[in-house]
Amino acid sequence: MSTVDLMLQGFATALTPSNLFLCFVGCLWGTAVGVLPGLGPLAGMALLLPLTYALDPAGAVIMLAGIFYGAMYGGSTTSILLRIPGEAASIVTCLDGHEMARKGRAGAALTIAALGSFVGGTVSIIGLMVAAPLLASWLLAVGPAAEAVLMVMALVVAAAVSSGPIMKTTAMILAGLAIGTVGIDQLTGEPRLMFGRLELAEGISFVALAIGLFGVSELLLSLDEAMTERPKTPRLRELIPTREELREATPATLRGSAIGFAFGIVPGVSHIVSTFVSYAVEKRLSKTPERFGHGAVAGLAGPETANNATTGSALIPLLVLGIPAIPSTAILLSAMQIHGVQPGPLLMTDRPDVFWGLVASMYLGNVMLLVLNLPLVGVFVALLRTPMSVLAPLVLLVCLIGVYSVKASPFDLWVMLAAGVAGYLLRKFSYDVAPLLLATVLGDRLEVSFRRALTISDGDYSTFAQGPAARVFLVVAVVIAGLQLGAKALGYRRPKG
Amino acid sequence: MTRSTRSLALALAGVVLASVASAQTYPVRPVTLLVPAPPGGGTDIFARQLAEIVSQTAGQRFVVENRAGAGGTVGTTQVTAAAADGYTLGFIWNSPITTSPHSLAVSYTPDSYRAIMSIGFSSYVLCARPDFPATTAQGLLDHLKANPGRVTFGHDGVGGTMQLAAQRVFRKLDIRVRGVPFGGAGETARAFLGGHIDLYGGSLPPILPHVQAGTARCLLLTSAEGNASLPQAAGLGAIGLAAEETVLWWGLIAPRTTPAPVLTRLEELFVAAANTDGFKQVMAQQGATHRVLGSTQTDQLIRTELTALGDVAREAGIVRRAQ
Numbered sequence: 001m002s003t004v005d006l007m008l009q010g011f012a013t014a015l016t017p018s019n020l021f022l023c024f025v026g027c028l029w030g031t032a033v034g035v036l037p038g039l040g041p042l043a044g045m046a047l048l049l050p051l052t053y054a055l056d057p058a059g060a061v062i063m064l065a066g067i068f069y070g071a072m073y074g075g076s077t078t079s080i081l082l083r084i085p086g087e088a089a090s091i092v093t094c095l096d097g098h099e100m101a102r103k104g105r106a107g108a109a110l111t112i113a114a115l116g117s118f119v120g121g122t123v124s125i126i127g128l129m130v131a132a133p134l135l136a137s138w139l140l141a142v143g144p145a146a147e148a149v150l151m152v153m154a155l156v157v158a159a160a161v162s163s164g165p166i167m168k169t170t171a172m173i174l175a176g177l178a179i180g181t182v183g184i185d186q187l188t189g190e191p192r193l194m195f196g197r198l199e200l201a202e203g204i205s206f207v208a209l210a211i212g213l214f215g216v217s218e219l220l221l222s223l224d225e226a227m228t229e230r231p232k233t234p235r236l237r238e239l240i241p242t243r244e245e246l247r248e249a250t251p252a253t254l255r256g257s258a259i260g261f262a263f264g265i266v267p268g269v270s271h272i273v274s275t276f277v278s279y280a281v282e283k284r285l286s287k288t289p290e291r292f293g294h295g296a297v298a299g300l301a302g303p304e305t306a307n308n309a310t311t312g313s314a315l316i317p318l319l320v321l322g323i324p325a326i327p328s329t330a331i332l333l334s335a336m337q338i339h340g341v342q343p344g345p346l347l348m349t350d351r352p353d354v355f356w357g358l359v360a361s362m363y364l365g366n367v368m369l370l371v372l373n374l375p376l377v378g379v380f381v382a383l384l385r386t387p388m389s390v391l392a393p394l395v396l397l398v399c400l401i402g403v404y405s406v407k408a409s410p411f412d413l414w415v416m417l418a419a420g421v422a423g424y425l426l427r428k429f430s431y432d433v434a435p436l437l438l439a440t441v442l443g444d445r446l447e448v449s450f451r452r453a454l455t456i457s458d459g460d461y462s463t464f465a466q467g468p469a470a471r472v473f474l475v476v477a478v479v480i481a482g483l484q485l486g487a488k489a490l491g492y493r494r495p496k497g
Numbered sequence: 498m499t500r501s502t503r504s505l506a507l508a509l510a511g512v513v514l515a516s517v518a519s520a521q522t523y524p525v526r527p528v529t530l531l532v533p534a535p536p537g538g539g540t541d542i543f544a545r546q547l548a549e550i551v552s553q554t555a556g557q558r559f560v561v562e563n564r565a566g567a568g569g570t571v572g573t574t575q576v577t578a579a580a581a582d583g584y585t586l587g588f589i590w591n592s593p594i595t596t597s598p599h600s601l602a603v604s605y606t607p608d609s610y611r612a613i614m615s616i617g618f619s620s621y622v623l624c625a626r627p628d629f630p631a632t633t634a635q636g637l638l639d640h641l642k643a644n645p646g647r648v649t650f651g652h653d654g655v656g657g658t659m660q661l662a663a664q665r666v667f668r669k670l671d672i673r674v675r676g677v678p679f680g681g682a683g684e685t686a687r688a689f690l691g692g693h694i695d696l697y698g699g700s701l702p703p704i705l706p707h708v709q710a711g712t713a714r715c716l717l718l719t720s721a722e723g724n725a726s727l728p729q730a731a732g733l734g735a736i737g738l739a740a741e742e743t744v745l746w747w748g749l750i751a752p753r754t755t756p757a758p759v760l761t762r763l764e765e766l767f768v769a770a771a772n773t774d775g776f777k778q779v780m781a782q783q784g785a786t787h788r789v790l791g792s793t794q795t796d797q798l799i800r801t802e803l804t805a806l807g808d809v810a811r812e813a814g815i816v817r818r819a820q
Contacts, residue, residue: 046536050545050561143693144677184567187678189600189656189815198574201567201601267687321690322706323683330683331536337702338542340782344706407565448680455677456649456694 003129010356014364019059023361026063027368030070031376033087037078037395038211038402040087041071045331047405057339058354062361064335068328069121069311069362072271073369076113076304077380081106082395084215088206088441089271089307091434092161092279094214097304099295107239107381112246112297113304114373116253120305121366123257124264124312128319129359135313136320138469139265145453146469150266151446153477154273155439160484161280163293164432172431176439177446179204186448187455199411206441208403208415213433215399216420219392221427239377241297249301252282256302260309265317267325269441271310275303276438284483312362319343319355523583523759527558531579531587533572535565539783543616543747544588546779550770561588568657569593570603573750577609581752583759586613591746592658595802599810599817600656607803611755612795613763615748616771617780617788620720621662622730623650624689624697624704624713634717634731638670645673650696651685654678656815658806662719662743663698665809666733669741689713700745701726701784720744726784743806747785748795764792 013019026048033044044067052060075090080097093113100109127135142150155173162169182193183203194200241249256278263274282302283292292299315332317325322344324330336343341351348355383391403416423433457463464470530548534540541563548559564572569592576587587610594610597603623637631637641648653659655678667674674696679685682699689697690707697704697713705726707713715730721739723732733739749767751760770776771789780787790798 046563049536053545140687140691143688143691145693184601186654186680189654191601198567198571198601198603201570267684317687321687323687323690323703325683325687334536334538334542337783338779342702342706345710345712346706408562409566409571448678452677452679455675458675 006352006356007129007360009352010358010360013058013353013357014062014361019062019357019361020364022055022059022063023066023365024368026066027070027365027372030067030072031074031369031372033067034071034074034090035077035086035380036074036402037084037086037215037399038207039405040075040207041068041328042331043402043405044071045328049331049335052335053338057336057341057351058357060335060339061332061354061358062365064332065315065358065362066365068332069308069365070369072121072308072311073114073117073373075307076117077110077376078395080109080113080300081380081383082215082391083218084395084399085210088210089275089310090304091210091214091272091437092275092303093300095163095279095293095434096296096299099293100297100300101384103295104238105245105295106384107377108241108245109300110377110380111239111374112241112249112301114370114377116249116256116301116305117308117373118366118370119253120257120260120308121311121369122363124261124309125359125362125366126312127261128312128315128362132316132320135265135316139267139317139321139325141467141469142266143453143467143469144449144456145463146467146473147267147449148446148453149464149470149473149477151442151449153473153480154276154442155446156477156481156484157273157277157280158435158438158442160480161276161283162432162435164430168431169435172426172433172436173439176436177443179209179436180440180443181447187451197411199409203444204440205403205406205409205412205415206437207406208412209419209440210437211399211403212416212419213423213426213437216396216416217423217427217433219396220420220424222388222392239381245297248297252278252298252302253305255281255285256305257309259302260306261313263306264310264313265325267317269445270314270326271307272438272441274306274310276434278302278306280480315358319347319358320345322347523762524555524557526584527560528555528583529585530559530561531572531576531585532561532563533565533569533576533587533589533593534563536563539619539745539785540588540590540747542779542783543785546776547588547616547767547770550773550776551766554769555766567601568597570597570601574604576750577605577752579752581754581756583751583755583763585752586763587750589748589750591748591799591802594750594799595806596656596658596661596810598803599807600815602817607796607799609753610750611753611760611792612799613749613751613760613792614767614771615746615788615790615795615798616776617786618720618744618746619700619783619785620718620724620732620744621659621699622697622701622704622715622719622724622727623663623717624708624715624730625695626689626692627711627714629695629714631716632714632729634736637716638672638736641667641672641674642670646675648674648696649677649694650674650698651677651679651688651694652698653681653685655813656810658743658745659699661806661809661813664813665741665743665805666717666719666738668809668812669738705784720786722786724786743802746798748790760792 033039075086076093078084078086079090079093083094083098085091097109184201259278260274263270282298283289318329324333532544552559573593579585631640682703685699686703688694715727718732721734721742777787
């Protein structure tokens, strides 16, 4: 049977009334958990997983996948309007998205984010259909050594992205790396920096840290800053992006799709890393890099597209190898296993209804999300009319609920509040907290993959320059670092940011 | 008798009556089943299926709540500290009670809770790629013995049940392999399939599809018996080490002072639920072996396993930390 026939069969599965309904429920719930700070796709999928036990396998997977990619749409909303990332992949969206909102372009920013999300999501489904087996073999080529080099590359990118002075950025990256070491060391079982708290065994909760550093600190800043900094509520006709904004967003969206899709197969932190890389690329290519951090359209469109483009390729390790590479797809795996469906090399032949039904439902889901999200732009923008004295306590409450819902851990609430105060002070002294967060995520993986690689090679450091994957990452890291240093040596001054 | 002493006496009588009644009619309100793992894994799936069945037979809702963290020790601690009224129970896998205590200063021992029953187990397995020199369990062990410290073997993490299960066999045979810890069987499988490590060590489900596709060959199980889905892999019994069995198993525990009649009732309810055809099928789908044990046998299993794994952990240089 040809791919076209299979695809048509997939649409037949996805278009049954019950599956169409499940896809819609998934997308709607996904948008909601994406919008709410703290609640990300992982928590959203985990909450609804028990409901899927009663469904048929295709329906269960269609609904849960809807939550997974739907959350990437919703995540940008609070980033743009309130500078509070709805989920981890929307941290970069805060940088320029919120600046646009401050200039009265909130509606345009939300529209560009929704359109970019649609393009990124759709491109990545096409990629999933066409290149899944090829990308799966690339994924396998990335061993511990290559992963360590990749993490170094991502850190170099984080440094390049930051708008702060190099010393302050380095300090933030080092602090992030230190925070990443908290918890039980995976390789020796040694507890580190836990201070007798069992809650810290798995490290400091990333969600609590991110919501604290970005969300809570933003609320604290809004308390003492003059209200002039508030985003202006745009009039209705200002909701639509101008032709100039669209012209700037289009190439960024296309590049974001490619970057997001390529990074989607990176295990663990793909959706976060892809947004930082996309931002760095757009800033490098821009004729006006000084506008980044001050409401550059490309700085919003690129990363927002990239995080949606990771969703299709993040499914590849699960569907082709049966091995989930990120926690969200691990939930999809268990939803399949409950029904006796084992994803892996034989899935496409054994259960074409599940595989092609899922792919078809993702096309439909992305259209639904676009239709759902565009009218919501007006609704969300109206939020800005709410006085801060009402909005701030509400947002804080939502943050508390979101963080608590991840592990039902009261300890995480204290982590969030402490991170909020720390974030407030750091931003008062104009430190950029984004590199700190990225370094926290990457540092942990960098360390374990670095030590794992050396265990495998028996202490031979040349392992980091062997194999095609490690070499590619190494070259990219050196080129980015070289450009950075070269620009410095030639006397290019970064504009103040 | 003043009014206040009379009402006190009445209240006391009420409490006594209520506790007698509770044993006879338990449960009279919904019961919380704490699962110290996140939603979606085997432990969560089994807990939810059992809760579903028992809710019908007991006439009260059994509600699953996930309390993940620190390898299950956070949720297990909460169970041992909960009110011993039969309304908070823990559905656990063996690692937090028989493995973690060797590396983490957890607050509980086998005397801090009551084992009610257990449902069965899933074996860990050692697999090689098709181009590996050995094709049988004995061949694998001979190869490892002939190449001390040269073969790399991926496992679930230092001090985890999977590592100790393998180490327990290796130390009996005086074998040295180079252990490479990963964050879980999925990560191990990825590194194994990509050719970055020589041997896969982990649970069955992630590797089974690759065995069927011919890209992995499993040789040795950590259970005494073999497994029908892996005809090429030998159980420990086949190499004369049946006593060294270490597997992943699941069971139900309650706080220490839970009334005996309540414990008996729970054992009846959950043993019956685990023996239904529907539940047996759920276990088979997860690649687990159905083997229901009652309270006494499960308690015995916990104590034996805790001691045996303690010896292995000590020899592997793992020490209990005061954190």
